[in-house]
Amino acid sequence: MSIQPVPTSPSGGAFPVREAPIGPQDAGRFLNMHTKTVLRKARLGTLPAHPVGGNRKRWRFYLSELDDWLRSQVTTGTRLRRALEGTTVAHRGQP
Numbered sequence: 001m002s003i004q005p006v007p008t009s010p011s012g013g014a015f016p017v018r019e020a021p022i023g024p025q026d027a028g029r030f031l032n033m034h035t036k037t038v039l040r041k042a043r044l045g046t047l048p049a050h051p052v053g054g055n056r057k058r059w060r061f062y063l064s065e066l067d068d069w070l071r072s073q074v075t076t077g078t079r080l081r082r083a084l085e086g087t088t089v090a091h092r093g094q095p
Contacts (some may be wrong), residue, residue: 019063021060030066039059048065
């Protein structure tokens, strides 16, 4: 008799837990952005978002996707900031 392993989620349950989508107001609070900025970035495709309905006026966001996006922006921003600071110091002729 063989025992087959049952797929489990990290929380220990037999079924994966689905993440609930959030609206643009909550996404704005999470990202520290104005709601209109969040919606504009969603329409432009620079922010991970999911349109609801055919008219693309309603959007839903997932915190895990926003967190990944935010972490990638911080990493990119830090590299850019360090490169600019190095250029500015070198440009001034200071060590």
